[in-house]
Amino acid sequence: MNKDVALRxxxxxxxDGLPEGFEQRVMNRVLLEAEKKSRREEVISLFVVSSVSxxxxxxxxxxxxxxxxxxxxxxxxxxxxxxxxxxxLIHCVFIASIILILLGLDYKFRQMFRKARREHGS
Amino acid sequence: xEHPSETDLVKRILDGEPQAFSVLLRRYQRPVxxxxxxxxxxxxxxxELTQDVSVKAFTKLCSFRxxxxxxxxxxxxxxxxxxxxxxxxxxxxPEFDEKMLGNIPDEAVDELLNKEHDEALxxxxxxxxxxxxxxxxxxxxxxxSEERSISEVSAITALSPENVKVKLFRIRKKxxxxxxxxGHE
Numbered sequence: 001m002n003k004d005v006a007l008r009x010x011x012x013x014x015x016d017g018l019p020e021g022f023e024q025r026v027m028n029r030v031l032l033e034a035e036k037k038s039r040r041e042e043v044i045s046l047f048v049v050s051s052v053s054x055x056x057x058x059x060x061x062x063x064x065x066x067x068x069x070x071x072x073x074x075x076x077x078x079x080x081x082x083x084x085x086x087x088x089l090i091h092c093v094f095i096a097s098i099i100l101i102l103l104g105l106d107y108k109f110r111q112m113f114r115k116a117r118r119e120h121g122s
Numbered sequence: 123x124e125h126p127s128e129t130d131l132v133k134r135i136l137d138g139e140p141q142a143f144s145v146l147l148r149r150y151q152r153p154v155x156x157x158x159x160x161x162x163x164x165x166x167x168x169x170e171l172t173q174d175v176s177v178k179a180f181t182k183l184c185s186f187r188x189x190x191x192x193x194x195x196x197x198x199x200x201x202x203x204x205x206x207x208x209x210x211x212x213x214x215x216p217e218f219d220e221k222m223l224g225n226i227p228d229e230a231v232d233e234l235l236n237k238e239h240d241e242a243l244x245x246x247x248x249x250x251x252x253x254x255x256x257x258x259x260x261x262x263x264x265x266x267s268e269e270r271s272i273s274e275v276s277a278i279t280a281l282s283p284e285n286v287k288v289k290l291f292r293i294r295k296k297x298x299x300x301x302x303x304x305g306h307e
Contacts, residue, residue, distance in 0.1 A: 003236070004232075004235040004236060004266060004294070005235075005236050005238045006234070006235050006236055006237050006238050006240075006243065006244065006247060007235045007247065007262070007266055007294070007297065008266045008267065009238060009244065010244055010247040010248050010251060011160065011251065011262065011263055011266055011267045012267060013244070013248060014159065014160060014248060014251060014252075015155075015156045015159045015160065015267070016159065016165060017152075018151060018152065018155050018169065018172070019169065022151065022169070022172075022173075023144065023147055023148065023151065025173065026147055026151070026173050026176045026177065027141075027143070027144050027147065029173065029176075029177050030140055030143050030147075030176070030177060030180045031140055031141075033140075033177060033180060033181055034138075034140035034180075037181070038138070114138065117139065118138075118139055118140075118141060
C-alpha cells in the first residue's frame with residue numbers, strides 16, 4: 001500500500017523517539033503500583049476475614065444465649081484450675097506452639113515461592 | 123528467542139507477576155507514544171502522558187476482556203487520555219466549510235499527498251498537520267502511521283466505520299486546503 005506516501009512521511013517526521021531509561025522509569029512506577037495493589041488486597045482480605053469471624057462469633061453467641069438459654073458465666077463459675085491438670089495444659093500449649101510454627105513456616109515459604117516466581121518471570 | 127503470547131502475558135501479570143508487563147511495554151511503548159505525540163503539542167507532555175497511559179494500562183488490565191486486540195485496547199486508552207489532555211488547552215483551529223472543501227478536486231488531493239520528494243511541500247504539510255484539530259490528527263495517524271484498519275480506528279475512537287471513512291476523506295481535503303492557504307484562519 002503506497003497511497004498518500006507524502007502524508008505518511010510528514011506524519012512520521014512529526015514523531016520523535018522515547019528518551020533513554022523511559023522503560024525503566026515506567027517499570028518502576030508499575031512495580032510501585034503492584035506493591036500498593038497487593039498491600040490494598042491484603043488489608044481488604046484481613047478486613048473481610050475479621051468481619052466474617054466477628055459476625056460468626058456474634059451469631060454463635062446470639063444463638064446460644066437466646067435460643068438455647070446458655071449462659072457462659074454459669075459454665076465458667078464452676079471451672080476450677082487445679083495443679084493435677086497442668087501436664088494436660090503443657091501438652092495443649094505444646095500442640096498450639098507447633099501449629100503456630102507450622103503456620104508461620106507456611107506463610108514464609110509461600111512468600112519465598114512468590115518472590116522466586118516473580119524473579120524467574122523477570 | 124521465545125515470544126510469549128499476549129494472552130499468556132496478561133494472565134501472568136494478573137496472577138501477580140508485574141515484571142511480565144515489561145514485555146508488553148517494550149512491544150507497545152513506541153506506537154502508543156507515536157499516537158500521543160501526534161495528538162498533544164509538546165514532546166514533554168507526550169512523554170509524561172505515555173508514562174501515565176502505560177501505568178493506567180497496567181492498573182486497568184483486569185478490565186481487559188479480550189473483546190478486541192490488546193493493541194486496540196491500549197490505543198483506546200492512549201487516544202482518550204491524549205484527547206482529554208488537549209481539552210485543557212484552548213488553541214484556535216481553522217474553520218472549514220463544506221463548500222471550500224468540496225471545491226478541491228479528489229485528483230488534486232491524491233496528487234499532492236503523494237508528492238514524496240518535495241521538501242518545501244513536506245514542510246508545508248507538516249505545518250498544515252500542526253494546525254489540524256488533535257482528533258483529526260489522531261485519526262490520520264492511526265490510519266496512515268500505525269496502519270490500523272477502518273474497523274480498528276472505529277473501535278479506538280468510538281466512531282462508526284462510515285464516520286471514520288468520511289472523516290478521513292475530509293481530513294485529507296483539509297490538509298490540502300491548508301497547504302494551499304497557509305494563512306487561513
